[in-house]
Amino acid sequence: MTSKNILLIFKSNIMYKPVIYRLARDFELVFNILEAKILPRKEGRILLELRGSKDVIAEGIRFLEQNRVVVEPLSDKVWREEEKCVNCGACTGLCPTDALSIKRPEMTVLFDVEKCVACGMCGVVCPFGAMRDITLFDPFAEDRSNN
């Protein structure tokens, strides 16, 4: 059993099509909607946690893509600018999922994007702007490839 967080973008041509429930029915994947936003007649975005075996998660993602859902790995949307991080640890106490954690005894800060739920708290709390502000739900936001 493993878990993966992905951002799903439902463009207007498919946004009213029911696909998520089939992840459970056809693939027996456990899904957990972490956040969702629907821009009527434009697009819908869902931050989804998938739980199941690695292979089945991959199959489920393939199924979503076949149904024209844009699946974006979170790592393109949320990242740490390594040279800005001073390894202070201020973010670690507020991260709800331990995606940001402290490696002991070195006391350096680790970031595991697979655990991130894009709550955005680290972007607010980091004094050095090392954690980018989360813009998962803004269709006009630039992502890593534009930076």
Add this chain to the structure above:
Amino acid sequence: MGEFKINKTFGEINKKIQDGSVVVLTAEEMIGATKELGPIEAARKVDVVTTGTFGIMCSSGAFLNFGHSKPRIKANKVFINGVEAYAGIAAVDCYLGAAQTRQDDPLNKVFPGRFRYGGGHVIEDLVSGKQVRLEALAYGTDCYPNLRHEADMGLKDFPDAWLLNPRNGYQNYNCAVNLSKRTIYTYMGVLRPDCTNANYSTSSQLSPLLNDPFYRTIGLGTRIFLGGGIGYVIGNGTQHNPKVKRSENGVVMGGAGTLSVKGDLKHMSPKYLRGASLAGYGCSLNVGIGVPIPILNEEMAMFTSVSDDDILAPIVDYGLDYPQGTGAPLGYVSYAQLKTGEMDFNGQKVTTSPLASYSTALEIAEVLRDWIKSGRFLLGEPQDTLPSAPFGGFEMLK
């Protein structure tokens, strides 16, 4: 005093630095050395212990002389990248405070404000080699007729640029919690309601003043690592208070001693001077400081082997007590506990996180150790000591 088995002087240690025979350990390494050898042998063997800290230190800033313009100006308002520097001194001198916000910053009008650029960031930009925009305004005099002077300048264009910090390196500090019912945004970070998380901010066993708790070797003239370059302790910092409650081994149980430091900005690095933005609070500067502590006797060996288990931080409520200036510490917690990431408080688990970078503090202590070993960095003997407190001595040395 005077009954120590080991007695060394600054001069003797400096000779060893020059002839390459000096033994230098970081404060972290010294813990094990004293445990293994005992304080007397450790003092015989080890000459210098290096400390380090890298945290947000708001009481910091840069004294800048921006050079005379033609025609001359006696500036009474100065802005650098839109951040105001105090200009109420001679013609082209100014002081840029780390916590000064940009002129057009929205501050906390939309709460919590983000404070993305301020004095600390200007200082970081300067040591990064970036050009900054200087604007000086004046009322005009017979000797200084110019009313306005603007220039793009790099750090090298300033005839003088010093880092001059009135209060750095606090000897111990609060562990901040929030007992109120709403999330608060403080200089101690973001604190969730109902004591959900706790923040602390020292490099504990690596911290300069915690390794010389009675300021026996640190004083005016102590040569230090400052922001990646060389600086000096120029006296006690503001709010220096040696009379804070101490545990039996002399360790202060709250914010106590502080240092005032100065150094040439031109030799510093953005790696150890970082502008900081604290949501809801303001701008600041992360300052890297490393202080070498000479092991003059076995008592200094004892002091420098202080470990996270021995150092307690007072737990303070920033929801009500701190802002109102009321209340008392809610309890004490060791840094060994805080560094695990969790502590018990009133029967519940509280997440703990650091605000000062321990890993960078260790890096600073190691850099300073290597400087001393290489013979390039001699110890500065204090010309004056800092106000201190009485100490009965260690039981085990009697």
